[in-house]
Amino acid sequence: MTLRPHAAILIALTVVATPAFAHEGHDHHHPARLQPVAPAAAAATDEARTWLAGDHHVHSRYSVGYTPDPANPDAPPTAIIAGDAVYPIPQNARMAHRFGLAWMVSTDHGGPNHSKLNAEQAYPELLMARREIPDLLLFYGMEFDTPGGDHSSLILPRTEAERDTLRDLESRFAKREAWPADPARDQEPRMVEALRVMDGLNDRPVVIANHPSRSATGLGEYGQYDPAELRDWNDTAPRVAVGMEGAPGHQAATLNPDGSIKSDGVRGIYGRAPTMGGFDQMTARLGGFWDSMLGEGRRWWITSTSDSHRHYSEGGADFWPGEYSKTYVLARRDHADVLDGLREGRIFVTTGDLISELDVTAQSGGQSAGIGGRLAAPADQPVVVTIRLRDPAGPNASGKDSAVARLDLILGDVTGPRPDRDADHNPSTRVERRFTAADWTRDGEIITIRHTLPASPTPRYIRVRGTNGAELEPTPDPAGEDPWSDLWFYVNPVFITPQG
Numbered sequence: 001m002t003l004r005p006h007a008a009i010l011i012a013l014t015v016v017a018t019p020a021f022a023h024e025g026h027d028h029h030h031p032a033r034l035q036p037v038a039p040a041a042a043a044a045t046d047e048a049r050t051w052l053a054g055d056h057h058v059h060s061r062y063s064v065g066y067t068p069d070p071a072n073p074d075a076p077p078t079a080i081i082a083g084d085a086v087y088p089i090p091q092n093a094r095m096a097h098r099f100g101l102a103w104m105v106s107t108d109h110g111g112p113n114h115s116k117l118n119a120e121q122a123y124p125e126l127l128m129a130r131r132e133i134p135d136l137l138l139f140y141g142m143e144f145d146t147p148g149g150d151h152s153s154l155i156l157p158r159t160e161a162e163r164d165t166l167r168d169l170e171s172r173f174a175k176r177e178a179w180p181a182d183p184a185r186d187q188e189p190r191m192v193e194a195l196r197v198m199d200g201l202n203d204r205p206v207v208i209a210n211h212p213s214r215s216a217t218g219l220g221e222y223g224q225y226d227p228a229e230l231r232d233w234n235d236t237a238p239r240v241a242v243g244m245e246g247a248p249g250h251q252a253a254t255l256n257p258d259g260s261i262k263s264d265g266v267r268g269i270y271g272r273a274p275t276m277g278g279f280d281q282m283t284a285r286l287g288g289f290w291d292s293m294l295g296e297g298r299r300w301w302i303t304s305t306s307d308s309h310r311h312y313s314e315g316g317a318d319f320w321p322g323e324y325s326k327t328y329v330l331a332r333r334d335h336a337d338v339l340d341g342l343r344e345g346r347i348f349v350t351t352g353d354l355i356s357e358l359d360v361t362a363q364s365g366g367q368s369a370g371i372g373g374r375l376a377a378p379a380d381q382p383v384v385v386t387i388r389l390r391d392p393a394g395p396n397a398s399g400k401d402s403a404v405a406r407l408d409l410i411l412g413d414v415t416g417p418r419p420d421r422d423a424d425h426n427p428s429t430r431v432e433r434r435f436t437a438a439d440w441t442r443d444g445e446i447i448t449i450r451h452t453l454p455a456s457p458t459p460r461y462i463r464v465r466g467t468n469g470a471e472l473e474p475t476p477d478p479a480g481e482d483p484w485s486d487l488w489f490y491v492n493p494v495f496i497t498p499q500g
Contacts, residue, residue, distance in 0.1 A: 049346075051328045051357050052338060054103035055321040056153045057143065057210060057249055057305035058092050059085035062122035063108040076112045076179040081121075084109075085309040089122065090129040092308065092321060093136050099322030099397065103137035103329070103338050105155050110145050112179035115170035118142065123163045137335050142166060143210065145174040148188030150224040151210040153245075153305075155342070157203040158335040165201065169194065188229055192236050199237035206342050207233070207241045208303055211248040213280045216273040220281075220288075220424060227289055228421035234298055242343055243300050246283035246290075246490055247351060248275065249307020251324055251483045253317035259398075263480040269317060270477075277467065277474030277488045278351055284474045286410070287429035294461050294493050295426035297414045301342070301372070301492045303327045304349035323397045324483065325351050328358070330371065345372025350489035352402055352468075357390035360464050362494045372492050379457045379498035385409065387449040387464060398484040407435045407466040409451055414459035414495065432462070434472070457498050464491040 065083020069075045089106050096104040106126055108118065123140065130138050140162045144154040154169065156162045171177055173194035175186040184190070198205050209230060215223025233241035247268075254265030268275045276284035283290045283302050293300040304325045310316025319325065327349050329341035341347065348358045348371065361368055362375045364383040369375035377383050391404045413428035433451055440449045453462075467474075468487045477486065 049330050049332050049337070052102035052137075052331050052333065053322060053326040053328050053356075054101050054105075054137075054338065055096060055305050055308075055325070055327060056105040056139075056141070056155055056208060056303060056342070057107050057245070057307050058096070058104055058321050059108055059143065059307070059309045060089045060092055060106055060122065060125070061086055062089075062117060062125075063143070063309065064111065064114070064117065066111050074180075079111065079114070079117055086314075087308075087310075089125045090132050093129040093133045093138055095323075096321035097133050097136045099320055101136065101322040101326070102333065103139065103335075104321055105139040105141045105153060107141050107143040107153050109143040109151060109176075110170055110174045111176045113177070115167045115174070115177060118170060119163050119167040137333070137338055139335065139339075140166060141205070142170060144170075144207070145176040146209075147173060147175045147186055147190035147194065149191060149209070149229060150212070150215060153206075153208040153210055155206040155208070155339065157205065157339055159203050161203070165203075165205075169198065173197075188232065192232055195233060195237040195240055198240045204240055206339060207237075208342075209233075209241075209244040210305075211268065211270075211280065211307070212244045212282050213273055214248065214268065214270055216281065218273050219285075221273070226422060227292070227424045230300075231293075231421050234293075234300060238299065239343060242345070243302055244282060245280060245305055246302030246349055247279045247304035247325055247488075249305045249319075249325065250317045251278055251351070252312035252319050254480055254483060255312045257313050257315055259313075261480050261482055265317075266479050267477045267481060267483055274476040274478075276476055277469075277471065277486055278477065278483060279474060279488060279490070282424075283490065286431070286473055287412070287426050289424040291412050291426035291429040292418065292423045294463070295412055295414055295428065296417050297459070297495065299345055299372075301345040301347055302349060302490060303342075303347060304351065304490075319397075325349070326353070328356075345492040346370075347372065348489060348491040350487075352398070352400075352484055352487035353392060353396040354402055354404060354468055354487045355389050355466070355489050356392045357388075358464075358489070358491060359386075359388045360462070360491055360494055361386045362462060362496055364496075365499075369494050371494060374495040374497060376499045377496050378455075378500050380455050380500070382455050383453040383496055385451045385453060385462060387451075389447050389466075390445045391447055393445055396484070400484055402468045402484070402487055404447065404466050405436065405468050405470065407440075407449065407464060409433050409435070410463045410465065411453070412461055414461055453496075459498060460496045461493040462496065463493040465489065
């Protein structure tokens with residue numbers, strides 16, 4: 001089933017099968033039986049967009065280890081290739097393609113003089129991967145060693161200058177680049193300065209905060225990232241600092257190499273403040289930090305990644321890119337439009353291939369808007385919300401055929417900037433309605449839901465999430481939880497602004 005733009009007044013976005021699921025006869029889930037994905041057909045027009053699955057947080061062997069020189073402790077340490085993450089970039093790209101991804105970002109973190117290694121060794125290997133897997137849109141970037149924070153995905157536009165641009169940014173601003181170590185590089189104002197530089201480039205990158213609550217000590221007790229810091233980023237460069245990982249990687253940390261459950265394993269390696277349904281507390285808490293950002297009207301998006309270093313079957317904590325977690329972007333099949341989709345919030349995320357397509361459209365007064373968009377709605381008219389998703393048949397990479405059990409339509413008020421920069425709650429956010437199979441219509445794999453919001457003079461936003469489970473709200477994930485048993489998808493918001 002293909003839903004084309006403007007085919008009906010309630011449908012604002014193109015929703016068609018992505019290349020990962022479009023070719024019948026291929027098993028896109030079981031690694032031992034996977035077939036190469038056929039090349040995608042060229043878009044019929046420049047405006048054609050489809051849901052393209054990807055991953056913006058993937059490490060290669062150039063996420064190195066370091067060893068000091070015992071004979072000369074003042075000398076820079078020696079970089080050890082594959083000392084942290086282990087796979088060559090082409091292998092990551094092949095596995096991403098195998099698991100149905102259309103785009104991927106290679107993101108190695110740094111250390112002393114890493115910018116030189118990145119430019120001279122990692123970049124040529126990235127070019128090799130582009131030649132070997134031409135159907136994969138492969139971006140150059142890095143997991144930025146964020147001054148005053150944790151890590152962030154730095155995603156560069158594909159240009160002739162991409163290598164030089166990253167070398168310049170990493171050498172000037174990455175907090176671990178300097179030798180001897182320079183504490184002045186690890187200060188939040190340094191990151192604000194870096195964002196200003198990025199925002200001034202002709203080809204702006206995108207920056208996404210990675211695993212934002214991994215260092216948190218409890219619920220609402222933040223660590224290396226805090227709400228004020230992320231607000232500062234977004235205020236400084238709203239077209240660069242656009243969001244955060246909603247679901248972190250390392251979700252296979254609860255699995256032994258044979259796939260059995262590791263009883264003391266913690267999803268995401270969130271050792272002190274656990275994930276909730278596999279998602280970071282900054283995203284998963286209803287009315288929490290994410291909703292506080294949306295309640296200010298901020299265009300602050302969420303994503304989902306693998307953070308792949310080493311596969312769990314080889315003793316690591318990770319799935320392959322696309323094996324468990326996918327970030328879907330509505331885009332044409334080219335680098336520039338995928339980056340535009342990330343910047344503009346045309347994104348939904350899912351774990352365990354719970355869904356593979358999703359469209360949320362709000363319509364009122366003859367106007368409509370979709371995911372990441374803004375609807376100007378007459379203040380005296382209701383808003384019709386249409387949700388269409390694909391619940392794919394067949395098993396995912398675990399061999400399970402997980403199905404959508406419930407979908408939640410979430411509504412919150414937009415009240416403008418908060419005086420408290422550390423605010424992490426939006427008390428207006430609520431579940432407008434929960435939907436189960438009794439409430440939707442199904443046509444094969446396609447589920448359709450319609451709901452009418454009453455007229456309101458108040459600016460609002462809507463967002464959608466869903467699960468295969470029975471939890472009304474995602475609860476903290478216990479040690480030893482099977483990640484395949486607790487799956488969720490989240491959708492970026494649609495803003496509704498009253499007019500008249």
